[in-house]
Amino acid sequence: MTVKRCLGIFLAVALSACSQLPRGAAVQNEITRNADAPTSDIAVYPVTRAFLPSVQHWPSVGEKRHAWIGNSRGSNAQIIRPGDELAILVWDSGDNSLLTSNEQRVATLPNIRVSESGSIFVPYVGKVQVSGRTPDSARQLIQRQLEAIVPSAQVQLSMAEGRSNSIDLVGGVNKPGNILMPDQNFTVLAAISAGGGVSAALDNPQVKLVRGSNIYATSVSTLYENPRLDTRLQGGDKVIVEADRRYFLSLGAAGREAQHDFNRDQVSALDALAIIGGVNDARADPQGILVLREYPASAVSAGVRGPRKQRVVFSIDLTTSDGLFSARNFMIQSGDLVLATESNLTDTRTILGLVGSVFGVVNAASNVSN
Incomplete structure (x- = not known):
């Protein structure tokens, strides 16, 4: 009787401490309780078809997203810019040429760098503005200016792109x-x-x-x-x-507790659940999938343009068709926490297992005493 009495006392103490049983996550009402109280610092929003149009207008959080610029058409030709290098050959077959001799009928002007102002220096001509022109247009310009001095001159020009090109x-x-x-x-x-x-x-x-x-x-x-x-x-x-620097976290009765990178431009709540490996069938509450997000103070609004509080809990119910479809259209943002809450049945299973273990010990003790 003494053994049974001691074990009975142990069982009573264990049952009275059931709220302190070890768990992997909170249950849903522990997170959302008192959310409607005036002093509460969180707002809770069920993710439903009726709610989705409102949240789409709310500001984004997490990694800053930059705009992009569309395509436009440009010239298929090269354009001379400051810093480019030009090589000029001037052919002249005339007698008494200023540029060539009887033995060498071509004058070579290599490695001419286009100045910051966009010009080059050509002997007997001076500065020639070539920036913004195609190589062929620059060649024609130089030849026209040379012809006033050397009528029979013919110009050949090639270009090597610099930093500006x-x-x-x-x-x-x-x-x-x-x-x-x-x-x-x-x-x-x-x-x-x-x-x-x-x-x-x-x-x-x-x-x-x-x-x-x-x-x-x-x-x-x-x-x-x-x-x-x-x-x-x-x-x-x-x-x-x-790599995409956006991420979200998964905790609780999730298939995997970790930090997860975004693997596409838009990750929905259902995508996130697939990325984390779903939820633990034995522990998770499918009606209590929570997404926790914190907004800047500037986003808080009493209307549809923002949340009522900076700290927001979005609640997803995976046991209804509306919850599943809405989860597919609810987008995760960088820094979000996806929390799979614990089912209330988890504590019940733990207690029943504890009771069964205690009675097993009691029966074993009784058999020994007999």
């Missing part, structure tokens, strides 16, 4: 470096191709275009799918290809 492919490709633009229709995808293609190690690669003090960004997949967005590059542009 090249772009820098900074990283994220197999062969980064400085790339010369063959014409004025050189696009972002053409530059990536010239760099050996995107590195296979990048997840959802993003393209960042730095032009002067401005930054533009989009994803490589967007350029693949929308050729009109394959924008034309300008001399001096810097193109950076990098």
